[in-house]
Amino acid sequence: MFFRALTLFRFSPAVAADLVRLDEALADNRLPPCGPLEMGTRGFVPPIGRGDDAALTHSVSACTMFTAGGEDRMLPAAVVNDALYRKVQKITEDEGRKVGSRERKRIKGDLLTELLPRAFVRSSRLNGYVDTKNGWVVLDTGSLKAAETVLNLVRSALGSFPAVPLAPEEGPRVLMTDWLATGNLPGGLALGDECELRDPATSTGAIWRGRRSDLDGEEVKEHLRAGMQVFKLGLVFDDRMSFVLGEDLVVRKLKFLDVVIDELPDSHQDAAAEMDAQFALLTLELERLLGKFEEWFSLPRPADA
Structure with a gap:
């Protein structure tokens, strides 16, 4: 539970007042399971407990915790490219012709459809919380890219969430x-x-x-x-x-x-x-x-x- 990194954003008192509906908003954006033909999915998971009935937020005083989750199919590009190479080589040898770029693209799409359902699914979790008293969004990551991804999930759930990066007046x-x-x-x-x-x-x-x-x-x-x-x-x-x-x-x-x-x-x-x-x-x-x-x-x- 103790965070190991902090990426920070700020929001105004009016935004803080709107966050009373955070739990309800996240409920419509639970993490869906990664389908057999999906590369990945994003959504929210319970920060404490498991199951469809577990709350998606947990509050202590003015701070409300949430957890963004992801599921990604592990299908390395090298695996796809190797299978594509073998397919192209077989056509070339069996039919004595060169495979064009359009046909290669179609074959690659067919391979993805074939390989994706068999790929392992990797789960990820990123914790964060909002402090409505002081106007902070605190995310447990040192990656600005990962932080923006989570913030965009919250924005999507709420419809609007104008939290902004820090703007220090002292360098x-x-x-x-x-x-x-x-x-x-x-x-x-x-x-x-x-x-x-x-x-x-x-x-x-x-x-x-x-x-x-x-x-x-x-x-x-x-x-x-x-x-x-x-x-x-x-x-x-x-x-x-x-x-x-x-x-x-x-x-x-x-x-x-x-x-x-x-x-x-x-x-x-x-x-x-x-x-x-x-x-x-x-x-x-x-x-x-x-x-x-x-x-x-x-x-x-x-x-x-």
Whole structure:
């Protein structure tokens, strides 16, 4: 249940009021099983529990969790191309003629129809939640592409969901470079042991990556003096969580430290109660972190139109 990455979007108070119908809207967009001739399907699955009668949202205070699901048939292009090659070769040998592009396309379509029903189906899940009090969409992924796919699913379900990417008034790259260069970090924030420096002058400029590194070391300072800037920086917040923050404000390698995990109850009545406790703790911890993001990077919440 604890997220391992954060891709963030924001929405206005008016949008928050509309989210009271989220559970009802998602109910019409459950994940359908992948049909024998479908490459994949998308929809929503229960974040807690299973079955057609399980709820598609789970709320704690002002935060409502949902889970986007997918089913994809695993049919590698190499398998199709190999079967196509053998078919074309057999026609060439048996009939002594060359197979044209239109016929190759038809044969490939026939092969897909033949092979798809036998292909394995891979399931995927991506958790997220909306915080209606503070106007956040929080998705457990470090991929902007995957995040946009999920956001589009929510938009489709609701009819409209004007959540927008973060618009920092303070440049994250400039701020993080200053933190690393001066050691003057905001209260409660400490350097981790990972960073990525780049020469911002060109898109193909030099890149330096350090892992398990001393970020106060002379090597890092030398790169900064040469004009390199921070594109990713490992940080520790309040000795409660560690993560790598990108200049796009995507959080990766998120890890809740032992002091947080120890606050979970030792035992639960069932798995649902355990997930409920984890979600409550997760949202409480992230509310504090995202509040600091607002402060550090001057992240405005969209206003009502």
